[in-house]
Amino acid sequence: MRIGSIYCIRCAALIAGIFLSSAALAEQRFPAPEFRGGYSMPSVETWSVTARTWPMLDVALLAAALGIGIWMVHRKRSRRWIVGLTIACLLYFGFWRRGCVCPIGATGNVAMAAGGAYALTWVIGLIFLLPILVSLFFGRIFCAGVCPLGAIQDLVLWRAVHIPKWLEHGLGMIPWAYLGLAALVAWAGTDLLICRYDPFVGFFRFAGPSWLLITGGLLLVLSMFIGRSYCRFLCPYGVILRCAAWFSPRRVTIAPTDPQCIDCRLCEKSCPFNAILWPRPRPDARGREAQRRRVMFLLVASIALIVAMALLGRLSAPALARLDPAVALDDRLVAEESGAARGADLRADAYRLQGRSRAEVAQQALAVRSDYAKGSILLGGFLGLVAGVKLLTHGVERQRVGYTADPGACLGCVRCYATCPVPGGPPAAAAAVASGGRIALTVLSGGTP
Amino acid sequence: MPDRDAIVSRRAAMGAGVRAAALLAAGGALGALASRAPARSQTRWQIDPWACTWCGQCATECVLAQSAVKCTQVFPLCGYCRLCTGFFDAQPHALDSGAENQLCPTNAIVRRHVEGQYYEYTINESACIGCGKCVKGCTLYGNGSFFLQINHALCVNCNQCTIASKCPSRAIGRVDREHPYLLKTTTSKPT
Numbered sequence: 001m002r003i004g005s006i007y008c009i010r011c012a013a014l015i016a017g018i019f020l021s022s023a024a025l026a027e028q029r030f031p032a033p034e035f036r037g038g039y040s041m042p043s044v045e046t047w048s049v050t051a052r053t054w055p056m057l058d059v060a061l062l063a064a065a066l067g068i069g070i071w072m073v074h075r076k077r078s079r080r081w082i083v084g085l086t087i088a089c090l091l092y093f094g095f096w097r098r099g100c101v102c103p104i105g106a107t108g109n110v111a112m113a114a115g116g117a118y119a120l121t122w123v124i125g126l127i128f129l130l131p132i133l134v135s136l137f138f139g140r141i142f143c144a145g146v147c148p149l150g151a152i153q154d155l156v157l158w159r160a161v162h163i164p165k166w167l168e169h170g171l172g173m174i175p176w177a178y179l180g181l182a183a184l185v186a187w188a189g190t191d192l193l194i195c196r197y198d199p200f201v202g203f204f205r206f207a208g209p210s211w212l213l214i215t216g217g218l219l220l221v222l223s224m225f226i227g228r229s230y231c232r233f234l235c236p237y238g239v240i241l242r243c244a245a246w247f248s249p250r251r252v253t254i255a256p257t258d259p260q261c262i263d264c265r266l267c268e269k270s271c272p273f274n275a276i277l278w279p280r281p282r283p284d285a286r287g288r289e290a291q292r293r294r295v296m297f298l299l300v301a302s303i304a305l306i307v308a309m310a311l312l313g314r315l316s317a318p319a320l321a322r323l324d325p326a327v328a329l330d331d332r333l334v335a336e337e338s339g340a341a342r343g344a345d346l347r348a349d350a351y352r353l354q355g356r357s358r359a360e361v362a363q364q365a366l367a368v369r370s371d372y373a374k375g376s377i378l379l380g381g382f383l384g385l386v387a388g389v390k391l392l393t394h395g396v397e398r399q400r401v402g403y404t405a406d407p408g409a410c411l412g413c414v415r416c417y418a419t420c421p422v423p424g425g426p427p428a429a430a431a432a433v434a435s436g437g438r439i440a441l442t443v444l445s446g447g448t449p
Numbered sequence: 450m451p452d453r454d455a456i457v458s459r460r461a462a463m464g465a466g467v468r469a470a471a472l473l474a475a476g477g478a479l480g481a482l483a484s485r486a487p488a489r490s491q492t493r494w495q496i497d498p499w500a501c502t503w504c505g506q507c508a509t510e511c512v513l514a515q516s517a518v519k520c521t522q523v524f525p526l527c528g529y530c531r532l533c534t535g536f537f538d539a540q541p542h543a544l545d546s547g548a549e550n551q552l553c554p555t556n557a558i559v560r561r562h563v564e565g566q567y568y569e570y571t572i573n574e575s576a577c578i579g580c581g582k583c584v585k586g587c588t589l590y591g592n593g594s595f596f597l598q599i600n601h602a603l604c605v606n607c608n609q610c611t612i613a614s615k616c617p618s619r620a621i622g623r624v625d626r627e628h629p630y631l632l633k634t635t636t637s638k639p640t
Contacts, residue, residue: 353618
């Protein structure tokens, strides 16, 4: 073909040109024509930013929703109202705002800003901080009815299966590891893992990678039985709120008049999230002595754990650093240079097309590797500390009066409120107390009198 | 032996202390971080056309069903070539818009005769999938007036752009919301 052969010659000449001048990819190869026939050049088309985001409005609505949530959980004490808030927040923060930016994902922005790779804006800072501040004073109100990720799981909860406490606490370590890893990766400027692996945001956008949509679907199916499985066993922001809620003065109080728990255990059965603590007597003298020894042992063990985990973190630094594209490219080039890697690689091809120097890539990778070397020690130490504190809190057997909601684990869904038969509570349960006392309660709770 | 009230009040005092410390720490940290931020309040994602290497992942990695990345034609840079290397396949059978002659898999480039040897090439936005095949042809063998940009009427501005995470050229970054396009104004990279 005539055209084909001319084209090939031209291409060959141009390719030669590219190799001769690798600094500039495109040159003025074909001068712009001078039109004589009155051709008017169309203007370059750009598309304005869609005006569906008002960041300060989002912050204001988040604050308002949290405020309403506080009132509903602590004053109104009504599950029905909270379901209403849940649906409203799911519709706005989820489906209308398509799930971005949420406080969970903002954790990554804050960590990335701390590392200097990103400029934090007030809006994202406030979105991250508001739910934590509320949690510090009123418990996990954000989880109760504002978070769209929690909402979508809570609304599908069908028949709660109670998992054993040891499993609950064991799986409860996963979010800490996820938080630590995501913070490290964001701090090093690599990626925002929490946002990329958000399993439900695909539903809010009606689009997403298929594997993530399938994961989200499976989590929703799981959440039909194991209530809010993402919140309890994955959510990295939830553990921050959990810590804040431990110190909150205002807590979810199951009995409407404190402290008149009658140990009927109805609330325990009503909680789908394993968040009800049992009453515990004050240990006797021998128990206290054993506890003192246990705590001493656990303290030493915790320190050993922190050191061991920090070492483990340091050992895993090279593997973690490979998450960063600069390190991955350098590794690939090293492998190519030694002949270990052949075939096409998008990253290496892009590097060659861009004409960057090998030294620049090596230098970038070195800087990232040193960040990960430092950060992974901290990550390991942090995970050791978390495990240590968890062990210590389980080693101390504090006295507890009546059945109470664990301030850390309680998501503020207030399902337990309606079951409490203490006078001042809901009329149906109170009537059961009035008519049959404890026997009726025992029957009501599924036991034999 | 401390009585229950004493324990309760001790815990309350500890809680108050922790809350105060947490408030101070949070306020301080946020203030320090935000004071480092430039005045711009919002960002959008955009492709640096000089860093892009047309790998084709923009077409598939966007979270949207149809990618928000589209090809842009900057007419002042275009050579209006009869044999456009962004429009035609490497070995076209004829210089017409037959599907077998085109690079574009979706027939998204409209070729129109202007005068003499000159032809105008316009992108049909709704058909473009952002695969970058034309960009590669135009940039390697032509003037580079075709390049990829994120269309902000479609982009949902994810907190972490999934294409940016996958981009082998690391060409996608955050830009000021007020100037959300990085358009080429010259045919060679400004230094």
